[in-house]
Amino acid sequence: MERAEQATMNRNDHTVWLANGRLAGRKIVHLVTMPDKSVCGNMAKKELKKNTYIDLEGLMQRTKSNPALMLEVITLYLEQIPPLIGIMRKSLADDDWERLYSAAHKMVPSFSIMGIDPYYENLAKKIQEYAKSRQHTDELSDLVLQLEKMCDGVYLELTETANTLKNKNP
Amino acid sequence: MKNDQSLKPKAPIKLFLVDDDPLFLKALEIEFLQHGDFTIETFPTGESCMEKISDTPDVVILDFHLDGVDKNAMNGLATLDEIKKHNPEIPVVMLSSQDKIEVAVECMHHKAFDYVVKSETAFLRLQKIITSIFRFKKMEKQLNWYMDRI
Numbered sequence: 001m002e003r004a005e006q007a008t009m010n011r012n013d014h015t016v017w018l019a020n021g022r023l024a025g026r027k028i029v030h031l032v033t034m035p036d037k038s039v040c041g042n043m044a045k046k047e048l049k050k051n052t053y054i055d056l057e058g059l060m061q062r063t064k065s066n067p068a069l070m071l072e073v074i075t076l077y078l079e080q081i082p083p084l085i086g087i088m089r090k091s092l093a094d095d096d097w098e099r100l101y102s103a104a105h106k107m108v109p110s111f112s113i114m115g116i117d118p119y120y121e122n123l124a125k126k127i128q129e130y131a132k133s134r135q136h137t138d139e140l141s142d143l144v145l146q147l148e149k150m151c152d153g154v155y156l157e158l159t160e161t162a163n164t165l166k167n168k169n170p
Numbered sequence: 171m172k173n174d175q176s177l178k179p180k181a182p183i184k185l186f187l188v189d190d191d192p193l194f195l196k197a198l199e200i201e202f203l204q205h206g207d208f209t210i211e212t213f214p215t216g217e218s219c220m221e222k223i224s225d226t227p228d229v230v231i232l233d234f235h236l237d238g239v240d241k242n243a244m245n246g247l248a249t250l251d252e253i254k255k256h257n258p259e260i261p262v263v264m265l266s267s268q269d270k271i272e273v274a275v276e277c278m279h280h281k282a283f284d285y286v287v288k289s290e291t292a293f294l295r296l297q298k299i300i301t302s303i304f305r306f307k308k309m310e311k312q313l314n315w316y317m318d319r320i
Binding site: 058073 | 191192196200204235238241267268288289290
């Protein structure tokens, strides 16, 4: 499935999609930890294109497929992003626009690091714009909800990837 | 004067990376360490960077929005001003998630060497800018050498 299509897919398919994503995530880790890196690179690229929120190809290039470095970056994401989602949810409920802006702003660089579709980066940027204009609209609530769903999905995928990396490199 | 064509200094380039986003900081640190001869110190705040500024880094890469989480923290521009007050010769490259002309102009007014938007290509841009900094420094040195002899 094309990544652009992923962004607009029906939310009812969310669970099935996540399950597929987790399966692909397991395969990626297996491929990363394979000894032959040239084979690993080509096969992993194919696997990464499948139905996942994340595309770890960039991270693999950046870390030269070093599992320890990958695990370090993934762990930072898992520690950093869920609290930001919590802050976004609370600041939206409290109409705390500055905090909402900051949380959405702080999230932006993580999208490209984890190869998440630019659609979601644009969502975060739209949330920043709404927060700046201090408008509590239904659309803003929907944007936060969409981002939250995406982050939940990414969290599951990355947790699985991190666990597999840990098991492969104790 | 010895005409050394190499743009790289003999010692590793001493970089200070300042950002309160640990994920981006780590990603950037990995990129630099994988692609060149750098010694890197990372700082989560402008204040912690200023404590070590007397170590005289070759380049500082500084986040614009340093007071996003902690509202009492020194922001990027204030940190930039402090660095320039301490030593105007230290080149500072500003980083921001905001791709906005007014942010870029503001950074330039505060004597930043350049401004880079946090994106997939940020590292490549930073690499090019660091090369430019050393090319510029070398030309400045050569110019001074010739000026002294006129």
